[in-house]
Amino acid sequence: MTDRVFRIQIQAPIERVWRELTKTDEAQGAVFNAWLHTTVLGEGAPLQMRTGTGKNVIVDGRVLVHKPYTHFAHTHRFTQYEDPVCEVHYLLKEKDGGVEVTLRVVGMPAGTPTAKSMESGGEFILKHLKRLAEGQGLPFGTKLMYGLMGSMEFMLPKRCRSTHWPMQGDSHG
Structure with a gap:
């Protein structure tokens, strides 16, 4: 197991950055255009x-910490891998007229498909979080990639189907 830390400075209000990370009412452009689903955005949910x-469910987990605007x-x-569970922490701190965002992956299972995905995914997420929070929108190439990902959803392994990952208290699971 290993930890990995990614960091970026964003010139935007902390509330805007927080919303991009925790919104459930639209796709999260910074997180591969996935939709965050939860019964309630609170610890243990x-x-x-x-x-x-x-x-399809791409990531399954539980909320560990929900401290608005900081953690x-x-x-x-x-869901597509048999790898052990790890933790993802987003830490926000107002700094230099903007927000310093630290993305920390804790207990990443070294040498696994999860580790490989997280290594490239951390940089991608923070780069796109910065663009969105600063009002720049997603680059054309990213929009194209998301469109292709959506059209190829049928190719995801059957183990990713939502029916295999019921969420307690969710009428859509």
């Missing part, structure tokens, strides 16, 4: 990152 159709953390398991 189930949490999933789903595809836009809701037919959001959850357990993290990619």
Whole structure:
């Protein structure tokens, strides 16, 4: 197991950055256009990152910390892999007229598909979080990638289907 830390400075209000990380009413452009689903955004609540159709669960976990504007953390398991669970922590701190965002992956299972995905995913998430929070929008290439990902959803392994990952208290699971 290993930890990995990613960090970025964002010139935007902390409330805007927080919303991008915790919104449940639209796709999270910084997080591969996945939709955050939960019964309630609070500690101990189930949490999933789903595809836009809701037919597949990409990440399954539980909220560990929900302290608005400073710390959001959850357990993290990619549904397509058999890898152990790790934790994802977003730490926000007002600094230099903006927000310093630290993304910390705790207990990442070294040498696994999860570790490989998290290594590249951490940089991607923070880079796109910065663009969105600063009002720049997503680059064309990212929009194209998201469109292709959506059209190829049918190719996800059957183990990712939402029916295999019921969320207690969720009428859509």
